Amino acid sequence: MMGLADCNSFYASCEKLFRPDLRDKPVVVLSNNDGCIVALTSEAKALGFERGATYAECRAQLETSGVTVFSSNYALYQDISDRTMNILRHFALHVEPYSIDESFFTVPVKMDYPDYAMRLHNTLKRMTGLMISVGVARTKTLAKIANHIAKKNGGAHCILPETESEVLKNTPIGDVWGVGHRLNKTMLHCGISTAWDLTQRSDAWIRRMFSVTGLRTACELRGQICIDEENPVRQSFTSGISFEKKISTIDDLECTISCHCEVLSRKLVNRGLAASFISVQILTDRFKDDFYFGNSSRALEQPASYAPALFRSAKAVLLTIFREGLEYKTSRVSVFGLSKLACRQFSLFDSQNEVSRLEKEDRFARFSVCQPELTCLSSGLLRKGNLLRHCHLSPHYTTRWSELPSVW
């Protein structure tokens, strides 16, 4: 049997872990740069706040309703996530982290599954302090549905094979893992409104209508394990930011681009990867009539992970898409064509100087990963806090000696 452990409003729960004064109080967590609400507790939901609402719009309302607001503290969330996955590994096999707050796993042996799910839920709650829903069923897609049910009643749910058809008849097709907004529309159009309806169609028909991914979903719903990929290898990374104040000069845009390059460089170096291509996107307010979306990419001279090397190319791309006289709201940089840095091939005509320069850059990139204070001068403006906001950042309770929670 497969299981899925999923933490309820994970970011907000992490923030509450070391704030006993916030027990049963409404809490929201904002996205990078305090842009919009990305997580909220049930108390905040009850007050009518929603995920995705922009902070600027609901700021006053949050204040008057006494909601505690946090900027995202990813260092804290990642540490709590790692701890949770490690605890899960004591009680389950093949733990596969699917995202920061959910993990698939295999139930160890043949046992009383509903009892196992309930005990796992209780143990995880005691050892992590978080509400973690546990769903158990024959496949990952069914475990997702089980988890959905667990969230609504009691925190643990098991779909036994004999109860599958009953559950599927009560599951709207749009709630099934892998059925997005568009696919849901098409399915409804074809007369498939529940998960059960899909399982009753022939394989050939499903494959013709919804391709092999649709067929895989149908098989999973029927109890055959089809989705077995471990985390797929990353093909790209993106760093993006929405600005507090709109930006119209190329100098300011360059600062944000430089900052993205640093973020991406750290991601690449941490994984021992180098990028071959870089793309830059700049956007104005998409709700305005004169919405402009500048987007272009180019190949790097050499696969690289070194921030200044990424920035050199990104800057050149920016020049080609920048238009004078516009007010930009968002900038993004993506790197793709990722390969292992160790496998980099030098071209036949690279001089020895060039080779040793690249090696120096690699070494410097690796060094700078451990030095968060080390930054490119080109991104200086952002560091001064002119653009990047995280006004409500909580302490790094679990990763810095100077920021431990206090006990009286």
Next chain:
Amino acid sequence: MITEILGSVTCGFPSPGLEHREEPLDFNQLLFRHPSSTYCLRASGDSMEPLIYPGDILITDRSLRPRDGDVIIAEVDGMFTAKRIMIKDSSISLVPENPSYMPVPIVGELISFGVVTGIVRQFRRSNG
């Protein structure tokens, strides 16, 4: 005939200790029995003196269930507090070490963050 051999030769005896080398002492292993459920908290206030002094780091294990006589971290009035837990029949109280403070009886549910398994106290603090 003279054969020329190029290369390096290590002189001296091989260390007889090499095969018996053990890992150096690891404080993580000593202090963190369950690393994933253990947290460090910083003490302030004098209610637990002379056991705990302000500035001490309390190593707190969430996975342990509080037993009579344990020092635990409890949530009281929206704050974390370190106290010794005394369980008599069905009544629970949180007892400070410092005699100038009164024990706190627990009415209703005790909210425990974890059991304190050790403290770290530095005489010369170089970090934090």
